[in-house]
Amino acid sequence: xxxxxxxxxxxxxxxxxxxxxxxxxxxxxxxxxxMLLFIASEVMFFAALFGAYFNVKASASVWPPEGTDFITPVxxxxxxxxxxxxxxxxxQWGIWQIRKGNRTAMNRAVAITVLLGVIFLGLQAYDYYNxxxxxxxxxxxxxxxxxxxxxxxxxxxxxxGGVIGLIVILTRGMQGQFSSRHYMAVEAxxxxxxxxxxxxxxxxxxxxxxx
Amino acid sequence: MxxxxxxxxxxxxxxxxxxxxxxxxxxxxxxxxxxxIATSFAMFMIGGVFALGIRTELAQPGLQFxxxxxxxxxxxxHAITMIFLFVMPxxxxxxxxxxxxxxxxxxxAFPRINALGFWxxxxxxxxxxxxxxxxxxxxxxxxxxxxxxxxxxxxxxxLVLGLILLGTSSILGSINFLTTTFKLRAPGMTLLRMPxxxxxxxxxxxxxxxxxxxxxxxxxxxxxxxxxxxxxxxxALGGNPILWQHVFWFFGHPxxxxxxxxxxxxxxxxxxxxxxKPLFGYRAFVLATASIGALGFTVWAHHMFTTGAVYLPFFSxxxxxxxxxxxxxxxxxxxxxWGGKLRFDTPMLFACxxxxxFLIGGLDGAFLAVVPFDFMVQDTxxxxxxxxxxxxxxxxxxxxxxxxxxxxxxxxxxxxxxLGKLNFWLLFIGTNLTFFPQHLLGLDGMIRRIADYSxxxxxxxxNFLSSIGAFIIALSILPFLWNVFVTLRRPQDAPxxxxxxxxxxxxxxxxxxxxxxxxxxxxxxxxxLFDLKYGSVAAHAVxxxxxxxxxxxxxxxxxxxxxxxxxxxxxxxxxxxxxxxxAEVSAAAPDATGVAGAGTxxxxxxxxxxxxxxxxxxxPK
Numbered sequence: 001x002x003x004x005x006x007x008x009x010x011x012x013x014x015x016x017x018x019x020x021x022x023x024x025x026x027x028x029x030x031x032x033x034x035m036l037l038f039i040a041s042e043v044m045f046f047a048a049l050f051g052a053y054f055n056v057k058a059s060a061s062v063w064p065p066e067g068t069d070f071i072t073p074v075x076x077x078x079x080x081x082x083x084x085x086x087x088x089x090x091x092q093w094g095i096w097q098i099r100k101g102n103r104t105a106m107n108r109a110v111a112i113t114v115l116l117g118v119i120f121l122g123l124q125a126y127d128y129y130n131x132x133x134x135x136x137x138x139x140x141x142x143x144x145x146x147x148x149x150x151x152x153x154x155x156x157x158x159x160x161g162g163v164i165g166l167i168v169i170l171t172r173g174m175q176g177q178f179s180s181r182h183y184m185a186v187e188a189x190x191x192x193x194x195x196x197x198x199x200x201x202x203x204x205x206x207x208x209x210x211x
Numbered sequence: 212m213x214x215x216x217x218x219x220x221x222x223x224x225x226x227x228x229x230x231x232x233x234x235x236x237x238x239x240x241x242x243x244x245x246x247x248i249a250t251s252f253a254m255f256m257i258g259g260v261f262a263l264g265i266r267t268e269l270a271q272p273g274l275q276f277x278x279x280x281x282x283x284x285x286x287x288x289h290a291i292t293m294i295f296l297f298v299m300p301x302x303x304x305x306x307x308x309x310x311x312x313x314x315x316x317x318x319x320a321f322p323r324i325n326a327l328g329f330w331x332x333x334x335x336x337x338x339x340x341x342x343x344x345x346x347x348x349x350x351x352x353x354x355x356x357x358x359x360x361x362x363x364x365x366x367x368x369x370l371v372l373g374l375i376l377l378g379t380s381s382i383l384g385s386i387n388f389l390t391t392t393f394k395l396r397a398p399g400m401t402l403l404r405m406p407x408x409x410x411x412x413x414x415x416x417x418x419x420x421x422x423x424x425x426x427x428x429x430x431x432x433x434x435x436x437x438x439x440x441x442x443x444x445x446x447a448l449g450g451n452p453i454l455w456q457h458v459f460w461f462f463g464h465p466x467x468x469x470x471x472x473x474x475x476x477x478x479x480x481x482x483x484x485x486x487x488k489p490l491f492g493y494r495a496f497v498l499a500t501a502s503i504g505a506l507g508f509t510v511w512a513h514h515m516f517t518t519g520a521v522y523l524p525f526f527s528x529x530x531x532x533x534x535x536x537x538x539x540x541x542x543x544x545x546x547x548x549w550g551g552k553l554r555f556d557t558p559m560l561f562a563c564x565x566x567x568x569f570l571i572g573g574l575d576g577a578f579l580a581v582v583p584f585d586f587m588v589q590d591t592x593x594x595x596x597x598x599x600x601x602x603x604x605x606x607x608x609x610x611x612x613x614x615x616x617x618x619x620x621x622x623x624x625x626x627x628x629x630l631g632k633l634n635f636w637l638l639f640i641g642t643n644l645t646f647f648p649q650h651l652l653g654l655d656g657m658i659r660r661i662a663d664y665s666x667x668x669x670x671x672x673x674n675f676l677s678s679i680g681a682f683i684i685a686l687s688i689l690p691f692l693w694n695v696f697v698t699l700r701r702p703q704d705a706p707x708x709x710x711x712x713x714x715x716x717x718x719x720x721x722x723x724x725x726x727x728x729x730x731x732x733x734x735x736x737x738x739x740l741f742d743l744k745y746g747s748v749a750a751h752a753v754x755x756x757x758x759x760x761x762x763x764x765x766x767x768x769x770x771x772x773x774x775x776x777x778x779x780x781x782x783x784x785x786x787x788x789x790x791x792x793x794a795e796v797s798a799a800a801p802d803a804t805g806v807a808g809a810g811t812x813x814x815x816x817x818x819x820x821x822x823x824x825x826x827x828x829x830x831p832k
Contacts (some may be wrong), residue, residue, distance in 0.1 A: 027393075028394075032392065034321055034324075034386055034391075037389055041385075044421050047425070048425040048429065048458055048461075051457070052428070055451060055454045055457065056449065065449060115515050139439050140442070142443065143441075143449035143450040144449065146442045150441070154431075
């Protein structure tokens, strides 16, 4: 708050002890801290879903239930994984660019990230469509189906949230609102995107690889 | 300045629409805090009416007043209302008002998210309470599966959705509090100089941040099971009903500390002020608060001892362990009072009531940690009694203490002491009369959540006593409401620092301006306002030997001109002429410089001033 700067000026002894720089400029940025705390709460949300998965898995006699062999890591889930992981790298490259003040490159990186996110969602929708129509595997097909659709579905919802956030960033970036000194909104959305990516890696490992 | 060239903002008129508009659109943490407090107090009274319904039915054996189905919804929504719509928003509201002031900030870190956090509460409340119109929600506040997944009433869906909204509000609030506490502290306010209330609120926020999302996930699972044919908690589909208990109590036990830690913080603010001593063992207190927060995540399964699905020694051990930091706090409060110059104004009365009664609740909680005892009293009135001794005698007493304590700061008006004391004694008697007999009922084997009991069970008299107590609790609210109503019609005549306190919120006007502080005192300890008012007196009274004509134990007022390069009498410029107490110190101190040659008349004069100030502080009005 700008009020504190005035206070520091009005109070010479405090300035001498604590420095005139104020207290807001030091340490982590306020926006980024808010986002990181939000991500911490989201981690707990997914931790509860993973906990439910392992609790059910531990109490089941056969896991995964018989007749669910169609849940395979290749080809679609693997392609989706590669796309989402590479989108994280593209996003981080965009962050490095805006730190150097290269707005155009950052905008391009964000646009590519949005595109990759949308492709991921499209692949997930196709996968769902395939499972529901061809394999007759829905959210009510036993607890395995419930867990599968709840976990991947909430992850997909988070990807969608991330894509919306990235579109906001892209719009603002195209208006030239970011610079090498003012890019914390980009940093925050990027942190969220990385989080969504990491959750997917854990989901992929849990649901497809370590069945 | 550039701003002077801008057209003046249209001043708020006196019409209702502008008044309402100013509240609905506000991002001021003080106004949002006030809205939280008003909303949750209304919910307190609704939840209280539910409780009166329960106690009226239980006053006599037989079903006279309610049907069993309504009774089930009533006790469920009593608990949900009191926990999620009263205690949590109330402590959030008090913290919303107090925390930015106590750390010397102008507002919260995210003022608009703060407003959003509040405005999620009324829709959540509407959803939850409207479940009565859709078959009720007869599932208990614990919503155990498969009862919650197999009962058809749509009220349960509304309850689930309402709780998800309230949980979102809590998460947003805790993100905001943590960011505010870490980023917006005034210069000099290090973490170990923060008031205990801020510490308590910080740990509470961490607990909320890590536990509420788990509840949200669990509620979503219930919703999927109910509406989309999911199988999380259905063994027929491969699910596991115990899973709900794990998910719920992983949230539910930290939640208990979410309800009580702010209360601990309030009591830790009030006791030192009214004992006129620094808080005993500040660092131990901080450590105890943090360790309660950490241990709070290790004890959830002590609610599930009788399921046979949990490792009993582990959870029993950690439940005992968590009593240790709580005990540290008790001893620290008592040590703070020990030898202090106690004043029993209403906030202190409530704080002492809290200490006395929470001890009972804490001890009968420790009984429950003993596994064989827990097997005996599981789901009996012993548990009901325990939860009410920690939540009514704990949280509610501390909430009243905080309202009486901060009311002058919030409104600029001081609540009437006589009505406050009436409120306290009625609540104290009512609480004990209601909940102590329930210990005995529990040991006698009366199980909870029943609408009726046999007249031959021998429970009739104790239940009748308990019901009388419930109505005395209800009665105790009336003096408070009348007190607030009458006081709000009086002029704003409360002093800035009515209790002679030491934290920063008392260093600004009552009520504070929109931007909170014109100027902050220097912060060099956890008691910045004490330093401002008495620093030059206290620092040198201790350090110097007594003079020939002076006995030990008396103050000597002889501050040096400067200390470590800082001018000691430089407080005037920081405090300003409006701060009555501070100006007095500054006036007293220069008179007394060079005390070696000072005449006895000067010394007597200075002592007289000190004595004046003490008597003034004794009877704040």
